Amino acid sequence: MMGPRVALRGAAVSDVGPHRAVNQDAAFTASWGAAVADGVGGGPAGDLASAAFIHRLAAGMPGPLEPELLAVRVREANWDLRAHVERDPALHGMATTFTGIFLSDAEELLLAHTGDSRAYLLRDGLLSRQTRDDSLVQVLVDSGLMTAEVAASHPRRNVITASLSGAERDAATVAVHVPRIGDRWLLCSDGLTDYVPEADIERLLVAYDAAEDAAGACVALAIEAGTYDNVTVVVCDVALGAPMNPTGDLAHRPSTSFYGAAAARFMEGLESA
Numbered sequence: 001m002m003g004p005r006v007a008l009r010g011a012a013v014s015d016v017g018p019h020r021a022v023n024q025d026a027a028f029t030a031s032w033g034a035a036v037a038d039g040v041g042g043g044p045a046g047d048l049a050s051a052a053f054i055h056r057l058a059a060g061m062p063g064p065l066e067p068e069l070l071a072v073r074v075r076e077a078n079w080d081l082r083a084h085v086e087r088d089p090a091l092h093g094m095a096t097t098f099t100g101i102f103l104s105d106a107e108e109l110l111l112a113h114t115g116d117s118r119a120y121l122l123r124d125g126l127l128s129r130q131t132r133d134d135s136l137v138q139v140l141v142d143s144g145l146m147t148a149e150v151a152a153s154h155p156r157r158n159v160i161t162a163s164l165s166g167a168e169r170d171a172a173t174v175a176v177h178v179p180r181i182g183d184r185w186l187l188c189s190d191g192l193t194d195y196v197p198e199a200d201i202e203r204l205l206v207a208y209d210a211a212e213d214a215a216g217a218c219v220a221l222a223i224e225a226g227t228y229d230n231v232t233v234v235v236c237d238v239a240l241g242a243p244m245n246p247t248g249d250l251a252h253r254p255s256t257s258f259y260g261a262a263a264a265r266f267m268e269g270l271e272s273a
Contacts (some may be wrong), residue, residue, distance in 0.1 A: 005064075006107050006179050007031040007241020011212035013219045014232040014260030017191060025189045025232035026050035026096075026262035028058045030255075032065075034236045035100030038117050038189040039261070040163050041229075049081055049096040051261040053164060056080040057100075058256050064103045067174055070110055074098070074164075074172050082166025095165035098172055099131060099187050101236065109179040109238075114172040115163050118193055120201065121177075122184040127202035130175070183238040184214075191229035192222045211235040232260050 010029035016022065024039030024046035037054050039046020056077040065073075085091045097115025104110055111119055116133040164170045184205055192201070201218060208214035215233040222231045 005241050006103060006181070007239055008034060008101070008103065008185075008236040009211060009239050010034045010234060010236035011210075011215055012036070012232065012234040012257070012259040013212070013215040014263075015219050015223065015230065017227055017230050018223060019228045020230055022047050023230045023260050023264075024050055025191070025230040025260040026054040027187070027232050027234050027259040028054050028262060029234060029236065029257050029259075030058065030061075031241055032063045033058075033061060033100060033102035034185075034187060034234050035098060035112075036117050036187040036189055036232050036234050037099075037262075038097045038115065038191075038230070038232070040095040040097065040115075040165075045091050045094045046096065047261040048084065048091065048265065049094040049165075051265040052080055052084060053077045053096050053098060054258070054262040055265070058258070061102070064105050064107075065110075066105055067110055067176065070102055070104075070112060070174060071172075074112060078164045078166055078170050080166075081164060085166055093165070095163040097189075098164055101185055101187065103179070104176075107179070109177040111175045111177060112172045113175075114170070117187065117189050120186040120188075120198075122186065122202065122205045123180065123182075125206055127186075127198060127205065129198070130177075179238045181238055181240065184211075185234075185236045185238070186214075186218070187234040187236075188218070189230060189232045191227050191231035192218055192233055194229065195222050195225040195227045205235070211237055230260070234259075 012027045014025050027036045037050035039050040060073050097117040099113045099117040099119050102110045113131045119130045121130050204217045215235040218233040219231045
């Protein structure tokens with residue numbers, strides 16, 4: 001057996017919210033990765049898009065991986081969306097955001113992102129945003145035509161400029177981070193960040209030791225704040241993980257856990273990953 005390595009200790013909470021009939025958010029957590037996806041509003045079958053993408057991605061992941069393999073897995077999961085549309089043309093236009101963190105073979109942390117779901121890092125008690133929204137208002141902020149404060153409450157803040165829909169042009173950006181024991185990552189749909197200030201998110205992540213409690217507190221605050229959207233929060237702590245076996249796989253790797261739309265769809269026949 002090889003020595004210990006970094007692993008993720010994560011949990012998620014996903015809530016349909018008080019004003020929506022269907023939860024279009026999906027998420028998963030595992031010792032080697034975690035992700036959130038948000039079906040694009042206004043399009044057909046947002047819950048199918050997010051759930052199908054998350055399941056295809058998680059089921060295809062072998063554990064820690066190289067950045068190139070992550071890009072392949074994302075592309076394969078995106079192709080799965082296209083396959084759904086080819087089988088049922090009524091689904092044309094369905095799409096999803098995607099934000100995920102994954103451990104690499106080199107014990108790096110890979111952050112993949114497209115859309116306006118977000119990733120935050122809590123390190124040494126300070127919260128920092130690690131993703132840039134692919135959105136219309138972010139373009140206006142970047143060009144100096146709008147302030148971040150105005151963008152936060154702009155009526156078109158949910159108009160996104162990138163997503164995953166099965167198209168050949170679709171892509172996710174991948175950034176490489178150095179994980180540190182004690183880091184806490186938060187992945188979330190915009191049902192949280194459109195209604196809860198980052199200072200309050202930071203306060204809750206610091207206040208709760210257990211990842212599930214921290215995620216639940218963030219979701220509860222979003223609902224209390226009057227969110228009109230689904231709310232999904234994934235919290236992952238970076239910790240020492242299981243040792244490696246001679247084949248390079250994590251020994252006694254726990255099963256993947258699914259949340260939101262991903263917990264309601266496609267469970268039949270899914271191989272544990």
